[in-house]
Structure formats: structure tokens, C-alpha cells
Amino acid sequence: xxxxxxxxxxxxxxxxxxxxxxxxxxxxxxxxxxxxxxxxxxxxxxxxxxxxxxxxxxxxxxxxxxxxxxxxxxxxxxxxxxxxxxxxxxxxxxxxxxxxxxxxxxx
Numbered sequence: 001x002x003x004x005x006x007x008x009x010x011x012x013x014x015x016x017x018x019x020x021x022x023x024x025x026x027x028x029x030x031x032x033x034x035x036x037x038x039x040x041x042x043x044x045x046x047x048x049x050x051x052x053x054x055x056x057x058x059x060x061x062x063x064x065x066x067x068x069x070x071x072x073x074x075x076x077x078x079x080x081x082x083x084x085x086x087x088x089x090x091x092x093x094x095x096x097x098x099x100x101x102x103x104x105x106x107x
Contacts, residue, residue, distance in 0.1 A: 019080060026073045033066035 017025070040059035054062075078088060 019077070022073060022076055022080065026070065026077065029066065029069045029073050033063065033070050036062040036066045 036059070039054075040056070040063050075088075083091075
């Protein structure tokens, strides 16, 4: 298998962690993005030490950064289970259409 593009993520870590360890990592990263979202949307954005608050821009950056961590771990799982870049593109398109249809039905 040629290691190019985005599947290099999974190839780099292959053999270093089991699928269950990667699933645990995904759960950890999901918790981190949830925490970042809560901080970004709370009225009082103080750090754990009680220091000055972070700016909304910094809080939003934290959310984006944590969301990317979730995506990277999820991509690792996708590629570990035989996914290809072409399949990823097809599935993202297909799932996006399903989500949009559901959103239209709900509104």
C-alpha cells in the first residue's frame, strides 16, 4: 500500500497501538473537545487556576484544535480498518447528504 496523503496518519501509528487503545484515545479526545466547547460557551471563562480569562478567539481556537484531534484519531480508525482516501471522500459526500436531508426534515 502506497503511503500518501491523509492515510499517512494511520500508517505512522500502525503497530504502536491496538484498535482498542485508539478507541480509548478517541474517547479521551472527545472529552477534551467537549470541555473546550463548554469553556468557549460559558459566561465565565476562567482558567482552572483562576487567572485572567482567555479571549473568545483563544477559546474558539482551542475548540478547533481539539476537534482536529478527534478527526485525526477517527481517521486513524478508518484507515486501520481498510479505508482508502477514495472511500473516505465518497463516504463524506454520502453522509453529508444524509445529514443535510435530516436537518431539512427537522426544521
